[in-house]
Amino acid sequence: MMASSVRHAVFYLAAISVVFAAPGKRNASICTGIRDRVPWYNLTREEKTSYIQADLCLMNSPSKGVNPLAVTRWDDLQWPHVVQTATVHGVGAFLPFHRYLLTAHERLIKDECGYTGRMPFWNELHDIEDIAASDLWKDEYFGGDGTGPDGCVETGPFRNLTLIWTADGNVTEHCLSRQFSTADLQMTNQANINECNAIQNYTDAWLCWFGGPHGSVGPHAAGHAGVGGVMSDATLSPGDPVFYLHHAWLDKLWWEWQKLDLPNRYTDMGGPNLPIAGSVLGGQGPEFTNYFGDNGNVTTLNHRLYMAELYPNITVGDVMDLNGDVVCSEYINV
Numbered sequence: 370m371m372a373s374s375v376r377h378a379v380f381y382l383a384a385i386s387v388v389f390a391a392p393g394k395r396n397a398s399i400c401t402g403i404r405d406r407v408p409w410y411n412l413t414r415e416e417k418t419s420y421i422q423a424d425l426c427l428m429n430s431p432s433k434g435v436n437p438l439a440v441t442r443w444d445d446l447q448w449p450h451v452v453q454t455a456t457v458h459g460v461g462a463f464l465p466f467h468r469y470l471l472t473a474h475e476r477l478i479k480d481e482c483g484y485t486g487r488m489p490f491w492n493e494l495h496d497i498e499d500i501a502a503s504d505l506w507k508d509e510y511f512g513g514d515g516t517g518p519d520g521c522v523e524t525g526p527f528r529n530l531t532l533i534w535t536a537d538g539n540v541t542e543h544c545l546s547r548q549f550s551t552a553d554l555q556m557t558n559q560a561n562i563n564e565c566n567a568i569q570n571y572t573d574a575w576l577c578w579f580g581g582p583h584g585s586v587g588p589h590a591a592g593h594a595g596v597g598g599v600m601s602d603a604t605l606s607p608g609d610p611v612f613y614l615h616h617a618w619l620d621k622l623w624w625e626w627q628k629l630d631l632p633n634r635y636t637d638m639g640g641p642n643l644p645i646a647g648s649v650l651g652g653q654g655p656e657f658t659n660y661f662g663d664n665g666n667v668t669t670l671n672h673r674l675y676m677a678e679l680y681p682n683i684t685v686g687d688v689m690d691l692n693g694d695v696v697c698s699e700y701i702n703v
């Protein structure tokens with residue numbers, strides 16, 4: 370037990386000294402036109418297919434990332450989530466980090482793969498009667514449920530996707546797997562969304578969306594467990610391209626809650642800052658307490674969001690306004 374956690378801590382520190390070596394340069398970005406994010410169903414057919422093509426383009430482009438073990442751009446994008454799994458889940462920065470990760474994905478498919486359409490979110494309430502019936506899983510879009518002993522996705526454009534990361538930050542080639550569960554998806558429902566919306570401060574509210582890591586009630590766990598397979602792995606879930614649609618849904622829930630009380634909720638931040646106990650990567654010792662610049666064990670607006678040098682470090686404060694310079698987007702209900 371002891372030896373193993375020491376080994377993991379050593380590995381983590383070795384990994385960060387590698388990945389943090391390249392200095393990042395902050396881009397001055399200005400929100401000149403707020404971009405609409407719409408339900409998947411409401412993208413045009415052409416937007417849907419070009420969105421899928423853009424993710425495939427990242428999967429077929431060579432890595433330019435900080436981790437030399439990465440093979441593709443898709444691996445590069447998954448890496449900040451893998452290496453920080455302990456520090457971006459179960460903490461106040463959970464929602465802000467994932468908000469920035471959505472923007473990182475958006476920038477990559479637009480800047481490197483030519484996507485010009487609108488960004489989609491998954492309106493999960495639309496599919497809670499039967500997850501398998503969703504338009505998402507058509508052969509020309511995300512492909513369907515997993516099949517065979519390993520639950521590999523064998524339909525659609527991602528059927529040959531080779532994922533590499535393992536939960537300890539090492540590499541083992543594996544397929545994109547799924548295991549649909551409508552019962553799990555139903556942990557997202559209007560009643561629990563209303564319950565989260567009624568909470569008056571972020572310190573309590575973030576936990577309502579986050580739910581338990583897996584299997585417990587909450588909109589976050591619902592989408593992960595509902596899709597299953599890779600999506601149900603807390604560390605590796607961004608390997609499944611549908612991850613970005615689920616997290617956009619969750620981000621929308623947070624933003625709609627923020628909009629219930631602006632400007633106050635542009636600055637309402639809190640929650641624990643220490644990594645989850647027992648996580649493979651990361652630890653709970655004093656070396657982690659101020660790791661992201663919070664000067665304590667509570668998440669603040671100064672907390673740094675690190676994207677493994679894909680994009681510059683920013684702070685939680687930079688993503689609090691969805692319409693602000695970094696995200697510059699709005700969720701549209703159509």
Ligand SMILES: *[C@@H]1O[C@H](CO)[C@@H](O)[C@H](O)[C@H]1NC(C)=O
Pocket residue numbers: 389391392393660661662673674675682
């Ligand atoms: C980015 O943030 C990480 C995590 O806090 C930190 O270790 C790293 O030094 C930062 N990089 C730069 C270029 O500031």
Ligand SMILES: *[C@@H]1O[C@H](CO)[C@@H](O)[C@H](O)[C@H]1NC(C)=O
Pocket residue numbers: 408410411703
């Ligand atoms: C958006 O998609 C939903 C679900 O298919 C549909 O009911 C609605 O009419 C669409 N809205 C628009 C504006 O196309």
Ligand SMILES: *[C@@H]1O[C@H](CO)[C@@H](O)[C@H](O)[C@H]1NC(C)=O
Pocket residue numbers: 525526527528529
């Ligand atoms: C998947 O791999 C098979 C066998 O190599 C190949 O025939 C097929 O065209 C590939 N499909 C995609 C979508 O890459």
Ligand SMILES: *[C@@H]1O[C@H](CO)[C@@H](O)[C@H](O)[C@H]1NC(C)=O
Pocket residue numbers: 380537539540
């Ligand atoms: C990663 O995998 C390689 C090759 O299988 C192995 O030698 C190494 O010990 C592994 N590293 C960790 C941290 O598990």
Ligand SMILES: *[C@@H]1O[C@H](CO)[C@@H](O)[C@H](O)[C@H]1NC(C)=O
Pocket residue numbers: 568569570572573639
């Ligand atoms: C948040 O609100 C709850 C009640 O909903 C309250 O018990 C708690 O003390 C509040 N926390 C903060 C940090 O204001």
Ligand SMILES: *[C@@H]1O[C@H](CO)[C@@H](O)[C@H](O)[C@H]1NC(C)=O
Pocket residue numbers: 640641642666667
């Ligand atoms: C931070 O540390 C203090 C003192 O040890 C403790 O009372 C408090 O519960 C901790 N807060 C969080 C969010 O972990």
Ligand SMILES: *[C@@H]1O[C@H](CO)[C@@H](O)[C@H](O)[C@H]1NC(C)=O
Pocket residue numbers: 394395396480679680681
């Ligand atoms: C900065 O902006 C330029 C032009 O939009 C873009 O090409 C570049 O990738 C951006 N760099 C970063 C680090 O965001």
Ligand SMILES: [Cu+2]
Pocket residue numbers: 450458467603606
């Ligand atoms: Cu996550």
